[in-house]
Amino acid sequence: MNNFEYKNPTKIIFGKESIAKLSKEVPKDAKVLLLYGGGSIKKNGVYEQVKKALAKHEVLEMGGIPPNPEYEVLLKAVELVKSENITFLLAVGGGSVIDGTKFISAAALYEGESAWDMVSSQKPAMQGMPFGSVLTLPATGSEMNAGAVITRKETQEKLALMGPGLFPVFSILDPEVIKSIPQKQIANGLADAFTHVLEQYITYPVDAKLQDRFAEGIMQTLVETAPAILKDGTDYTAAANFMWSCTMALNGLISQGVPSDWAIHMMGHELTAMYGIDHARTLAIICRSHYTYNIEDKKDKLAQLAERVWNVQTGSTEEKAKAAIDHIELFFHSLGIPTKLSEYTDSYEGTAERIAERFNQRGWKGIGERGAITPEGVKEIVKMSY
Numbered sequence: 001m002n003n004f005e006y007k008n009p010t011k012i013i014f015g016k017e018s019i020a021k022l023s024k025e026v027p028k029d030a031k032v033l034l035l036y037g038g039g040s041i042k043k044n045g046v047y048e049q050v051k052k053a054l055a056k057h058e059v060l061e062m063g064g065i066p067p068n069p070e071y072e073v074l075l076k077a078v079e080l081v082k083s084e085n086i087t088f089l090l091a092v093g094g095g096s097v098i099d100g101t102k103f104i105s106a107a108a109l110y111e112g113e114s115a116w117d118m119v120s121s122q123k124p125a126m127q128g129m130p131f132g133s134v135l136t137l138p139a140t141g142s143e144m145n146a147g148a149v150i151t152r153k154e155t156q157e158k159l160a161l162m163g164p165g166l167f168p169v170f171s172i173l174d175p176e177v178i179k180s181i182p183q184k185q186i187a188n189g190l191a192d193a194f195t196h197v198l199e200q201y202i203t204y205p206v207d208a209k210l211q212d213r214f215a216e217g218i219m220q221t222l223v224e225t226a227p228a229i230l231k232d233g234t235d236y237t238a239a240a241n242f243m244w245s246c247t248m249a250l251n252g253l254i255s256q257g258v259p260s261d262w263a264i265h266m267m268g269h270e271l272t273a274m275y276g277i278d279h280a281r282t283l284a285i286i287c288r289s290h291y292t293y294n295i296e297d298k299k300d301k302l303a304q305l306a307e308r309v310w311n312v313q314t315g316s317t318e319e320k321a322k323a324a325i326d327h328i329e330l331f332f333h334s335l336g337i338p339t340k341l342s343e344y345t346d347s348y349e350g351t352a353e354r355i356a357e358r359f360n361q362r363g364w365k366g367i368g369e370r371g372a373i374t375p376e377g378v379k380e381i382v383k384m385s386y
């Protein structure tokens with residue numbers, strides 16, 4: 001096991017009727033900006049619950065944060081924060097609203113010329129305004145981590161911003177919010193969380209036995225829960241297990257002391273930036289070719305995954321590794337998620353070259369847990385995903 005330092009300061013408030021607890025979590029004297037997305041919270045009762053809980057607080061609102069939160073929109077919120085002397089931000093939504101809020105929280109305190117430099121420099125965000133979240137869509141883990149992914153349409157870029165200043169103060173997780181989520185988004189959440197675990201697990205073994213078992217436990221729970229939650233969003237047991245698995249998949253715990261990959265996400269983000277494909281679906285597109293291309297480096301963990309999650313007990317390490325790749329793809333298909341780029345766009349020719357060129361321009365010479373996947377390798381992997 002590798003050395004590590006671990007701190008996660010986010011308070012989690014989990015369970016039925018927990019949105020009412022907002023009143024105690026948001027400081028009494030705060031001037032709050034409530035941030036939300038395209039309006040789903042106004043149709044499913046979440047907005048009313050939030051307003052009721054904050055009836056005694058001073059609250060301003062701004063909606064319209066789009067999926068894949070857009071830089072230009074977020075800048076308007078930053079202006080509002082400054083002109084209204086807002087002291088606390090409250091994100092009510094999925095990963096996009098929470099990520100957008102993280103950017104706003106850091107940008108409001110940023111003293112450089114352009115807030116985009118904060119993102120493009122890839123330097124850690126050390127400070128941000130305090131903010132909390134009410135999660136409405138389990139998927140990203142953003143409710144308990146210090147990462148955000150911001151999109152800039154103008155330049156077709158989608159980049160991560162990370163740093164200790166971006167942890168929420170608290171996050172409220174009420175599984176009953178899942179009732180209103182369209183099936184497509186539930187499938188996305190399952191696929192995204194599953195891939196988060198893969199990115200922190202399908203690397204090379206370092207004898208971190210507990211981390212491996214945590215990771216396998218999350219993947220097993222997602223595979224077991226998927227049919228139930230897709231069938232019936234009101235199934236509270238399924239909803240609670242789905243929600244907590246998504247949070248645990250990316251709150252930093254399972255990555256302590258082990259190598260991490262994240263190449264699938266880096267390539268996937270480009271597909272969202274170029275074609276607007278949902279985040280989780282881009283991961284499903286890249287997965288098979290990434291693991292096939294890198295099977296030599298990753299076969300031990302792939303084989304362990306096949307053995308422990310899908311009970312594949314026969315065959316060589318190589319055969320088991322290939323079985324794992326098949327099972328992963330079957331899992332995506334069972335969620336109704338196509339796994340080839342050509343199933344999403346007709347104009348895929350040239351995609352691999354463009355992505356490789358962008359990686360070159362950014363100086364990303366080698367990605368993956370060993371830093372060994374060059375832009376040339378990225379080109380091959382993306383091509384294999386057509």
Ligand code: NZQ
Pocket residue numbers: 036037038039040041044065066067068069093094095096097099136137138139140141142145147148149177178180181182185188189192250265279
């Ligand atoms: O905008 P509204 O009206 O709220 O509708 C949303 C949106 O259209 C809807 N939705 C959310 N909760 C709902 C609901 N509809 C009905 N009932 C509810 N309870 O779902 C749609 C998608 O929402 P979005 O927030 O975009 O989805 P998700 O949570 O999957 O977030 C995706 C974003 O997170 C980033 C992705 O790149 C993408 O930009 N990621 C963030 C990460 C992080 N911060 O750690 C890691 C991830 O790997 C990921 O990259």
Ligand code: ZN
Pocket residue numbers: 140192193195196265279
């Ligand atoms: Zn993801």
